[in-house]
Amino acid sequence: MKSEHNQRSIKSYSFKAFFATLLVVSSLFASAQDDKPQWEEGKSLFKSNCAACHNPKADGTGPALAGVTARWEASGEFKGKSGTQWLRVWIKNWNNAVASGNKYAVEMANSRPAAMNVFVTLKDEDVDKILLYVENADKYNKVAPVAAAATDAVATEDKGPGASLYIFVSFLVLLVIILIVVTNKLDTIVAKSKGEVLTVKTPFYKTTNFKAAVLLAAIVYGGYKTVDVVTHFGRQQGYSPAQPIRFSHALHSGTHKIDCQYCHQTANKGKNSNIPSLNTCMNCHKQVSKGPKYGTEEIAKIYAAVGWDAYNKTYEDGKAKPVEWVRIHNLPDHVAFNHATHVNAGKVKCQTCHGPVETMETVYQYSPLSMGWCINCHRNTEVQFASNNYYSVYAKIHEDLKNKKIDKVTVATVGGTECQRCHY
Numbered sequence: 250m251k252s253e254h255n256q257r258s259i260k261s262y263s264f265k266a267f268f269a270t271l272l273v274v275s276s277l278f279a280s281a282q283d284d285k286p287q288w289e290e291g292k293s294l295f296k297s298n299c300a301a302c303h304n305p306k307a308d309g310t311g312p313a314l315a316g317v318t319a320r321w322e323a324s325g326e327f328k329g330k331s332g333t334q335w336l337r338v339w340i341k342n343w344n345n346a347v348a349s350g351n352k353y354a355v356e357m358a359n360s361r362p363a364a365m366n367v368f369v370t371l372k373d374e375d376v377d378k379i380l381l382y383v384e385n386a387d388k389y390n391k392v393a394p395v396a397a398a399a400t401d402a403v404a405t406e407d408k409g410p411g412a413s414l415y416i417f418v419s420f421l422v423l424l425v426i427i428l429i430v431v432t433n434k435l436d437t438i439v440a441k442s443k444g445e446v447l448t449v450k451t452p453f454y455k456t457t458n459f460k461a462a463v464l465l466a467a468i469v470y471g472g473y474k475t476v477d478v479v480t481h482f483g484r485q486q487g488y489s490p491a492q493p494i495r496f497s498h499a500l501h502s503g504t505h506k507i508d509c510q511y512c513h514q515t516a517n518k519g520k521n522s523n524i525p526s527l528n529t530c531m532n533c534h535k536q537v538s539k540g541p542k543y544g545t546e547e548i549a550k551i552y553a554a555v556g557w558d559a560y561n562k563t564y565e566d567g568k569a570k571p572v573e574w575v576r577i578h579n580l581p582d583h584v585a586f587n588h589a590t591h592v593n594a595g596k597v598k599c600q601t602c603h604g605p606v607e608t609m610e611t612v613y614q615y616s617p618l619s620m621g622w623c624i625n626c627h628r629n630t631e632v633q634f635a636s637n638n639y640y641s642v643y644a645k646i647h648e649d650l651k652n653k654k655i656d657k658v659t660v661a662t663v664g665g666t667e668c669q670r671c672h673y
C-alpha cells in the first residue's frame with residue numbers, strides 16, 4: 250500500500266518537475282531573446298555608421314565603446330540632462346554636446362586628432378540600439394557558429410528566428426527524452442523496492458506512439474527547414490561588402506547633401522540605376538584631394554584609376570584602370586524590376602526601398618528583395634490614379650471608383666500582382 254503510494258508520488262513529482270523545468274527554460278529563453286531584434290539592428294547600424302572608426306572592445310580611430318554608458322553616467326548630470334542623455338546628444342551630433350559646455354564632451358573632443366562624424370538622421374531609439382550592441386557585443390554572437398552550421402546554404406548570417414528556434418526545439422526534445430528515461434528508471438527502482446518481479450516492458454522508444462511522434466517532428470522540422478532555406482537562398486539582406494574605394498554615402502549624401510540622382514542619373518530613366526563613372530567623381534575631386542577621415546589615401550585611388558596627375562593637374566595617357574565596385578543588390582534573372590516605373594510613375598522614394606542610405610558609411614542591402622516584399626507593397630500602395638493619364642486605359646476602374654464600388658486603387662488593382670508583370 251505504502252509503496253504504491255510512493256510510486257504514484259514519484260511519477261507525479263517527475264511530471265511536475267518536467268513541466269516546471271519546461272516553464273522555467275522557456276521563459277528564460279524568451280526573456281533572453283527579448284532584445285535580440287534590437288541588438289541585431291544595433292549591430293547593423295553600428296556596422297554601417299560607426300565600425301569604420303570604432304570597435305566595441307578595442308581602440309581605433311575612436312575609443313573602444315564597451316563601458317561608454319558608465320563613463321558618461323559617471324560624468325554626472327549637467328544642465329538637467331543625465332550622462333546617458335548627453336551621450337545620445339554626442340552620438341547624434343557631438344558638436345552640440347561640445348557647444349553646451351559639457352566638460353566630459355569637451356575633453357573627449359580634444360582627446361584625439363581625428364573628429365567624429367555627425368549622425369543627424371539617427372533617432373534616440375537607434376542610438377539606444379547601437380549602445381545595446383556595443384555594450385553587449387558578444388551577447389548573441391556566441392550562438393552564431395551553430396547557426397551558421399545549421400544553415401550553411403545562406404550567404405550571410407541567418408538573422409531569422411530559424412537557428413535559435415532550432416536549438417530551442419532540439420533542447421526541448423532532449424529534455425523530454427531524458428525525463429522519460431529518468432521516469433522509467435524510477436519506475437524500475439520503485440518496483441524493485443516493492444520486491445515485484447518485473448515483467449518485460451516494451452522500452453518507450455519502441456512504442457508506436459514514440460515512433461509516430463519522432464516521424465511527425467522530423468516532417469515538421471524538415472518542411473520548415475526546406476521552406477526556410479529555399480526562401481532565403483541567394484537573398485542577402487544586410488549584405489555590406491567592403492568596396493575598393495572607401496566611398497561614403499554618409500559623407501556625400503548626408504553631410505554634403507549631394508542629390509542621389511547627381512550620381513545615379515539613370516534611376517528615373519531606365520530599368521537599372523547606374524553606378525556613377527569616375528568622371529562624375531572627378532567633377533569635384535579635381536579640386537577636393539583630401540578627405541576628413543582618410544586624408545589623401547582614398548581619393549588618390551580615384552586619381553590612380555582615371556590616370557590623373559594631381560600635381561600637374563592633367564590626365565596621363567594609358568594610366569587609367571577601372572574600379573570594380575562590388576555589386577550589392579542583385580535580383581535573380583527571372584525577375585523584371587524597373588527603377589523608372591517606381592521612381593517616376595510610382596513616386597517611391599529611394600529610401601523606401603534602400604533605407605537611410607544618406608547615413609551609411611558603406612551601403613548595405615536594407616530590404617529583403619523577396620517576392621513577398623514586392624507584392625506586399627503593391628497591395629498596400631495606392632497609385633495616383635485620378636490625375637494620371639497613364640491610367641486612362643483603365644476605364645472600368647475609373648467607373649468603379651466613381652460609383653464607389655472601390656474606394657482606392659492600389660498597384661495590385663492595376664495588375665501589380667500578376668505573375669507576368671514581374672517574371673519574364
Ligand code: HEC
Pocket residue numbers: 295298299300301302303310311312313314317320321336339340357358359360361362363364365366368379542
Ligand atoms: C570618422 C570616425 C568616427 C566615426 C564614423 C564614429 N566615431 Fe565616434 N568617435 C570618433 C573619435 C575620433 C572619437 C574621440 C573624440 C574626438 O576626438 O572627437 C569618438 C568618440 C566617440 C564616443 C565617446 C567615447 C567615450 O569614451 O566617451 C562615442 C560614444 C562615440 N564616438 C560613438 C560613436 C557611434 C555610436 C558612432 C556611429 C553612430 C560613431 N561614434 C562613429 C570617431 C568616429
Ligand code: HEC
Pocket residue numbers: 492496498501502507508509510511512513524525574575576577578579599600603606607611612
Ligand atoms: C557622389 C556620388 C553618389 C551619390 C550622391 C549617391 N551615391 Fe549611391 N553609390 C555611389 C557609388 C560610387 C556606389 C558604389 C559603391 C558603393 O556601394 O558604395 C553607390 C552605390 C549605391 C547603392 C548600392 C548599389 C549596389 O551595388 O547594389 C545604392 C542602393 C545607392 N548607391 C543608393 C543611393 C541613394 C539612395 C543615394 C541618395 C541618398 C545615393 N546613392 C547617393 C555614388 C553615389
Ligand code: HEC
Pocket residue numbers: 494495496497500501505507512525526527529530531532533534537539540541542543544547548551
Ligand atoms: C559633388 C561633389 C562630389 C562628388 C561628385 C564626389 N565627391 Fe567625394 N567628396 C566630396 C567632398 C566635399 C568631400 C569631403 C571633403 C572634406 O570634407 O574635406 C569628399 C570626400 C571624399 C573622400 C574622402 C573620404 C574621407 O573621409 O577621407 C572619398 C574617398 C571620396 N570623396 C570619394 C568619391 C568618389 C569615389 C566619388 C565618385 C563616385 C566622389 N567622391 C564624388 C565631394 C564630392
Ligand code: HEC
Pocket residue numbers: 509510513516517520521522523524578579580581586588591592597598599600601602603618
Ligand atoms: C521600389 C523599390 C526601389 C526604389 C524606389 C529604388 N530602388 Fe534602387 N533597387 C531596387 C531593387 C529591387 C534593386 C535590385 C535591382 C536588380 O538587381 O535588378 C535596386 C538596385 C539599385 C542599384 C544597383 C544597380 C541596379 O540597378 O541594379 C542602385 C545604384 C540603386 N538601386 C539606386 C537607387 C536610387 C538612387 C533610387 C532613388 C532615385 C532607387 N534606387 C530607388 C529597388 C528600388
Ligand code: HEC
Pocket residue numbers: 580584585586587590591594595596597601602618619622623624626627630631632633660663664665670671
Ligand atoms: C515601396 C513599394 C514598392 C515596392 C517594394 C515594389 N514596388 Fe513595384 N510598384 C510600386 C508602385 C507604387 C508601382 C506603380 C507605379 C505606377 O504608378 O505605375 C509599382 C509598379 C510596378 C510594376 C509595373 C506594374 C504595372 O502596372 O504593370 C512592376 C512590374 C513592379 N512594380 C515590379 C516590382 C518588383 C519586381 C518589385 C520587387 C523587386 C517591386 N515592384 C517592389 C511600388 C513598389
Ligand code: HEC
Pocket residue numbers: 479480483484580581584618619620623624627665666667668669670671672
Ligand atoms: C511584384 C513582383 C512579382 C510578382 C507579381 C510575382 N513575382 Fe514571383 N518573384 C518575384 C521576385 C522579386 C522573386 C525573387 C525572390 C528571391 O530572390 O527570393 C520571385 C521569385 C519567384 C519564384 C522563384 C522562387 C523563389 O522564391 O525564388 C517563383 C517560382 C515565382 N516567383 C513565381 C511567381 C508566380 C507563379 C507569380 C504569380 C502568382 C509571381 N511569381 C508573381 C517577384 C514577383
